[in-house]
Amino acid sequence: MRQISQLRFLRKYDIDDPDVLVKSGEKRFITDDFYLIRSTTKIRDYASYHEIVFKEIPVFKLLSLKSDAYQASINKPQLSLITWNNKGHSMVRRTLFSDSIPGLTSRYPSNNAIFDMLHYLIEPLVLRHGNGNLLRGFKNHLLTRIYGFGEESIHTITILNELRKELENEQGSDDILYKMRTYLDNCMRLEQCPVTGIISTPPHMLYANISGNRCHIARGIDLEEHGYTEDGGIWLKENEIMIDGTCYDSRTVKIIRCSSCNIKCVEEETKDGECVDCCGRDYRVHNYSHKVEETLGFDKDNKETNEPYLGIELEYQVDRYKSGRLYTGNKLQGHALMKDDGSIRHGFEIVTRPAGYWTHVMKLSSFLDDLPNNIKPHESCGMHVHISRSAFTFLGAGKFTEFFNRPENADFVKLIAGRGSTQYQKRDTSMDIKTPYLQVIRDYSVNRYNFVNINNKKTIELRIFATPADKMEFMIRMQFVKAMIEYCKPAQHSVPLKKQTHYESFCNWLNNKRNNSYEILNNFIKESTICA
Numbered sequence: 001m002r003q004i005s006q007l008r009f010l011r012k013y014d015i016d017d018p019d020v021l022v023k024s025g026e027k028r029f030i031t032d033d034f035y036l037i038r039s040t041t042k043i044r045d046y047a048s049y050h051e052i053v054f055k056e057i058p059v060f061k062l063l064s065l066k067s068d069a070y071q072a073s074i075n076k077p078q079l080s081l082i083t084w085n086n087k088g089h090s091m092v093r094r095t096l097f098s099d100s101i102p103g104l105t106s107r108y109p110s111n112n113a114i115f116d117m118l119h120y121l122i123e124p125l126v127l128r129h130g131n132g133n134l135l136r137g138f139k140n141h142l143l144t145r146i147y148g149f150g151e152e153s154i155h156t157i158t159i160l161n162e163l164r165k166e167l168e169n170e171q172g173s174d175d176i177l178y179k180m181r182t183y184l185d186n187c188m189r190l191e192q193c194p195v196t197g198i199i200s201t202p203p204h205m206l207y208a209n210i211s212g213n214r215c216h217i218a219r220g221i222d223l224e225e226h227g228y229t230e231d232g233g234i235w236l237k238e239n240e241i242m243i244d245g246t247c248y249d250s251r252t253v254k255i256i257r258c259s260s261c262n263i264k265c266v267e268e269e270t271k272d273g274e275c276v277d278c279c280g281r282d283y284r285v286h287n288y289s290h291k292v293e294e295t296l297g298f299d300k301d302n303k304e305t306n307e308p309y310l311g312i313e314l315e316y317q318v319d320r321y322k323s324g325r326l327y328t329g330n331k332l333q334g335h336a337l338m339k340d341d342g343s344i345r346h347g348f349e350i351v352t353r354p355a356g357y358w359t360h361v362m363k364l365s366s367f368l369d370d371l372p373n374n375i376k377p378h379e380s381c382g383m384h385v386h387i388s389r390s391a392f393t394f395l396g397a398g399k400f401t402e403f404f405n406r407p408e409n410a411d412f413v414k415l416i417a418g419r420g421s422t423q424y425q426k427r428d429t430s431m432d433i434k435t436p437y438l439q440v441i442r443d444y445s446v447n448r449y450n451f452v453n454i455n456n457k458k459t460i461e462l463r464i465f466a467t468p469a470d471k472m473e474f475m476i477r478m479q480f481v482k483a484m485i486e487y488c489k490p491a492q493h494s495v496p497l498k499k500q501t502h503y504e505s506f507c508n509w510l511n512n513k514r515n516n517s518y519e520i521l522n523n524f525i526k527e528s529t530i531c532a
Contacts, residue, residue, distance in 0.1 A: 426449060
């Protein structure tokens, strides 16, 4: 299963030993089709500067009976697929080679990838033990291939297909691409063809604009056979039309013109006859660096309470972009803005102004009550909550930080968060109760992609949550944030400090609260297996 380089291949089959192929022209078959010969080839002699001089050097050549027959049928001379010698000279006829390897999808594989393919044509891949389990080291060998020359080999696709079979039967998300990426340590090299569903890596795929989305598709497929027709570089199905970069079904929408800018738009994506681009600030997707608090200000009503300011970020995938913008602008006008985010492929990030807990609950509950199907939380999307630093003492911030980074709390944090670690938020067991204090007095930064980002001067950012799909998920997560702020205040507990950062201590404290502020959260925890 390991990737086999040219050097390793030659040594394994003793091809670097001149005595193996004794006579010039003698054939040594390594498969039924591929064979090797010793021969010579001419290369330019760069020692001569005044004229072009060629010299003959001894080489090995890889040839194919299939290729020989084709060349003969067109009255052309025999051609080698690969020519090399033991002093570094190497030449590959990649087009000819591509025609000779069955199933080859990488157009221009490297020399090493070609020898990897040859090796596993001679010795077929073995990926499982006799009991059906994947071989030990399967994951590491596959990762090495994906990030190395083996990515271009057809056998890497065979291994990926075996992984897909293994994960399709496991419980959890129905998104097999997400499962495979997660298994391979959030490997973003994997792409899924939207037409065939094939999961592969970029060397085995092509870029195409399908129904308005630029994406990777499996190399070699005929889009016309799948019902697509090309229109100016964009592949559309029979009833699809493109309007301002978005694809619509012409049978289900009404096209009108914006009353302000006169461009064509879909009637249901307008407000009072205006397209979303003309509706103003609340309907625009702002630059990632845009400061929402400078535009919308702080929630003034929160000054009358003792609550800390919170800022919430929600990432969503959006299938119909303008429709999603219209819904979001209508629901969150004056409370949040939409922003670009590089981690979201098709969508935007909703960023609220700083406000109190109850203001966020009221505004975002309304947004989530009737969330349309085209705005959805994908596995790659998250919810971040910024908490004013004034909510914590140094000790409180330390307890908050250690709680989320303690290994013993991993299952509990995953339960509340709705997801595990990703490349954008992960646990660091070296971060403990002293970290926030030491960071300030020693003036250094820690990894901002930790579960708790303490690098901001005015806020502490909690990054653990998956984006909520409905109001109930949102309330569980918001009640948890509110509860953790209160729990981390000084003089709240009679248990030793080290126990206070254990999830069981938090659950006991929460269960003893006499008010209904955390009822939804408390019931959710009690019903989970973590308390069984």
